[in-house]
Amino acid sequence: MDDVRPRVADGVVMAGVVCRGDAATEHALREIVRGQVELHWRATRPTHCLGCGRPMTTRRRRLPGHVVHESAGRCATCVRARQRAV
Incomplete structure (x- = not known):
């Protein structure tokens, strides 16, 4: 069987x-x-920017006192500054 x-x-x-x-x-x-x-x-974005340490939010949900998440755990300001430095 x-x-x-x-x-x-x-x-x-x-x-x-x-x-x-x-x-x-x-x-x-x-x-x-x-x-x-x-x-x-699924990777989660950090709550604070890895560059400047300020609290981050998304483009859709802007909060006062927060910076906008851009990429690689950094805010838009830190990403732009890093691009200019290179």
Whole structure:
């Protein structure tokens, strides 16, 4: 009688895991299902500028006393100053 246990896919990518149809693939997929492995990683912008240290906000939500986030964790003023220096 055939094994009734479900088999793992082979030759595809599932949830970021390259499936080989072996026990290691099954283990990796089960860990993801259990939630023990972070599936999606998203960088968050820092709350303060890495250049000047002032609190930052977004362009959509301007707040008094805050500078606008531009890129790489820096405010627009620090990014422009860095570009001029180079």
